[in-house]
Amino acid sequence: MKKFLLIISLSFCFPAFSQISTDTMVSRHLNENRIITVSLPASYHKNKEKKYPLLVLLDGDYLFNAFYGALSYGNYWDEMPETIIVGIHQNKNNERESDCEIDDATGHPIEKGLKFFDFIATELLPNLEKKYRITPFKTIAGHDLTASYLNLFLYKESSPFSAYISLSPELANGMEVQIPKQLSKIKTPVFYYQSYSDKDLKEYQEGIKVLHSNILTIKNENLHYKQDEFKDASHYSLVLHSIPNALYHIFESYQAITPLEYNEKIVVLPSNYVSYLTKKYDNMEKYYGVKIPVRMSDFNAIESAILKNKMYNELEELSIVARKNYPKTMLADYELAVMFEQKGDLKRAAKYYQDAFLKDEVGQLTKDMMFEKSDSLKKSFAKKGKETKQTETIEAVEEKK
Numbered sequence: 001m002k003k004f005l006l007i008i009s010l011s012f013c014f015p016a017f018s019q020i021s022t023d024t025m026v027s028r029h030l031n032e033n034r035i036i037t038v039s040l041p042a043s044y045h046k047n048k049e050k051k052y053p054l055l056v057l058l059d060g061d062y063l064f065n066a067f068y069g070a071l072s073y074g075n076y077w078d079e080m081p082e083t084i085i086v087g088i089h090q091n092k093n094n095e096r097e098s099d100c101e102i103d104d105a106t107g108h109p110i111e112k113g114l115k116f117f118d119f120i121a122t123e124l125l126p127n128l129e130k131k132y133r134i135t136p137f138k139t140i141a142g143h144d145l146t147a148s149y150l151n152l153f154l155y156k157e158s159s160p161f162s163a164y165i166s167l168s169p170e171l172a173n174g175m176e177v178q179i180p181k182q183l184s185k186i187k188t189p190v191f192y193y194q195s196y197s198d199k200d201l202k203e204y205q206e207g208i209k210v211l212h213s214n215i216l217t218i219k220n221e222n223l224h225y226k227q228d229e230f231k232d233a234s235h236y237s238l239v240l241h242s243i244p245n246a247l248y249h250i251f252e253s254y255q256a257i258t259p260l261e262y263n264e265k266i267v268v269l270p271s272n273y274v275s276y277l278t279k280k281y282d283n284m285e286k287y288y289g290v291k292i293p294v295r296m297s298d299f300n301a302i303e304s305a306i307l308k309n310k311m312y313n314e315l316e317e318l319s320i321v322a323r324k325n326y327p328k329t330m331l332a333d334y335e336l337a338v339m340f341e342q343k344g345d346l347k348r349a350a351k352y353y354q355d356a357f358l359k360d361e362v363g364q365l366t367k368d369m370m371f372e373k374s375d376s377l378k379k380s381f382a383k384k385g386k387e388t389k390q391t392e393t394i395e396a397v398e399e400k401k
Contacts, residue, residue: 005116006332017105019039019040019044019045020037020038020039020040020068021037021038021040021346022035022036022037022038023035023036023037023038023097025123025124025127026180027119027123028123029115029116029118029119029122029123030112030115030116030119034089034119035088035089035092036060036086036087036088036089036090036124037060037085037086037087037089038085038086038087039064039068039084039085039086040082040084040132041075041082041083041084042133043080043082044082044084044133049133050133051133051134051289051290052080052081052082052083052084052132052133052134052135052140052290053083053085053134053135053137053138053139053288053289053290054082054083054086054128054132054134054135054137054138055067055071055083055085055086055138055139055140055141056086056088056120056124056125056138056139056140056141056161057085057086057087057088057140057141057142058088058090058096058099058140058141058142058143058146058147058149058150059087059088059090059091059096059142059143059146060087060088060089060090061089061090061091061092063087063141063142063143063239064085064087064093066239066240066243067085067087067141067243067247068085070243070244070247071085071247073084073244074247074251076160076246078256078295079248079251079254079255079256080247080248080251080254081251081254081288081290084128084132085133086124087345088120088124089279090146096145096146096156097145098111098112098113098116099112099113099116099146099149100113100116100145100148100149101113101114102145102148102149102152102170102172102173103173104173105173106173106174107161107172107173107174107175107178108145108152108155109149109152110343113149117152117153117230118191120153121153121156121160123232125138125160132133135288135289135290136162136289136303137162137163137287137288137289137290138160138161138163138248139161139162139163139164139165139191140153140161140163140164140165141164141165141166141167142165142166142167142169143167143168143239143248144167144168144169144170144204144235145170146170147165147166147167147169147170148166148169148170148171148175149170149196150164150166150171151164151166151169151171151175151179154179154182154183155178155182162188162189162190162191163190163191163192163193163250164190164191164192164193164288165193165194165242165243165246165250166192166193166195166236167194167195167205167239167242167243167246168195168196168200168204168208168235168239169194169196169204169208170204171204171207171208171211172184175207175211176207176210176211176214177214179214179215180209180211180214180215180217180218183215183217183218183220183223183225184219184220184223185220186220186222186223188222189222189223189224189286189287190222190223191225191249191250192223192224192225192226193225193226193227193228193242193245193246193249193250194208194211194212194227194228194243195227195228195229195230195242195245195246196208196228196229196230196236196238197229197230197231197232197233197234197235197238198229198230198231198233199232199233199234199235200235200238204376208227212227215227224250224252226246228241228242228245228248230242243335245316251288253280253283253284253288254284254287254288254290256295256298257297257298257301257302262301262304262305266301266302266305267304267305267308267309269305269309270303270309271309271311271314272314273302273305273306273309273311273314273318273382274306274314274317274318274321275320276319277298277299277302278321280298281294289364292323293325293326294321294322296362296363296364296389299318299322299331299363300363302318303315303318303335303338306318307338307342308343312342312343313339314341315335315336315338315339315342316336316339318335319331319332319333319335319336320332320338322334322335326362328360329359329360329361329362329365330355330356330357330358330359330360330361330362330365330367330370331362331363331365332350333353333355333356333359334352334353334356334365334370335351336352337350337351337352337353337356337370337373338354338390340352340396341373341377346377346380346381347377347381349377350373350374350377350378350381351374353370353371353373353374353377354370354374357370357374358371
């Protein structure tokens with residue numbers, strides 16, 4: 001017998017971004033119907049093999065559109081991965097109050113709060129994983145009461161979530177101590193973001209500040225933590241201020257190399273520029289379960305650092321990465337051509353430019369560019385050869401004299 005029933009009641013499309021549907025779910029744990037809104041990325045039905053990170057929103061009634069807009073914007077600029085968004089509705093009959101019922105003394109869920117926890121952990125998530133192509137990377141987000149509640153998943157020995165977005169949380173008893181305790185023990189990467197406003201109730205601000213201070217004492221390289229305090233933001237406008245910051249914090253490792261990253265982390269290295277690049281993309285897959293080809297802009301950045309520091313042999317390593325990511329294109333041969341040209345081996349450089357000419361264009365690399373480089377180098381070493389021959393002839397005549 002199925003524990004769970006999913007019925008699509010409404011579906012509509014945003015052409016450039018995704019398909020959004022509203023579903024009614026029957027929960028065995030809650031013994032009631034619950035409404036969720038689901039957004040599938042634009043590429044979901046085009047690429048049958050691709051998997052996507054998951055974002056679960058408590059207070060989905062009003063947080064869904066805000067997160068949807070921020071993620072759509074970030075993905076448009078390729079600064080965030082396409083993500084499946086699921087918003088749990090909790091405000092039709094003020095369900096959020098009973099959903100988030102926590103014992104004042106222990107700070108643990110009780111009554112319906114415990115059932116709602118089990119609903120998410122043992123019904124919602126398994127059903128979503130069965131129905132959709134989801135990576136292991138899951139984020140949960142909430143606001144005030146639900147922001148506090150989502151921290152309960154950190155108390156589990158093995159939490160289903162890798163990232164937490166806590167917007168102006170009304171922290172339950174003991175969370176200022178318990179959350180840092182759990183974060184200090186994590187053995188896999190966890191992203192934790194929280195925010196508050198100086199307009200929030202003072203009692204809630206104090207708890208958040210204590211929690212912040214305690215988290216800052218943690219020495220665990222697996223923890224990626226960020227907090228924002230917003231001045232003069234209302235309890236509700238704080239949400240719109242926070243969401244972009246939270247998402248850009250969580251997906252920082254997904255983003256292409258920026259000028260700041262290039263100047264402060266890459267070009268200052270004495271060597272191993274290609275290793276930096278491969279590690280960046282390995283981390284992307286490790287954190288988010290997302291695997292994408294190395295961006296052309298990132299190839300350009302690493303090539304620039306290699307040339308600036310005259311570590312020309314590393315261009316051969318870069319060509320191996322290029323051949324793996326863009327096997328039918330001219331990129332790999334181009335990198336080898338640049339290497340031999342910089343090392344003064346013009347014949348081999350011309351050969352690789354010529355080989356590149358025969359392959360597909362990619363990025364800013366064109367067949368015209370490869371032909372011109374090859375032709376120019378051929379003329380250059382032909383002229384050099386002629387001059388060398390003339391010099392040898394003159395020397396031979398001088399010897400006879």
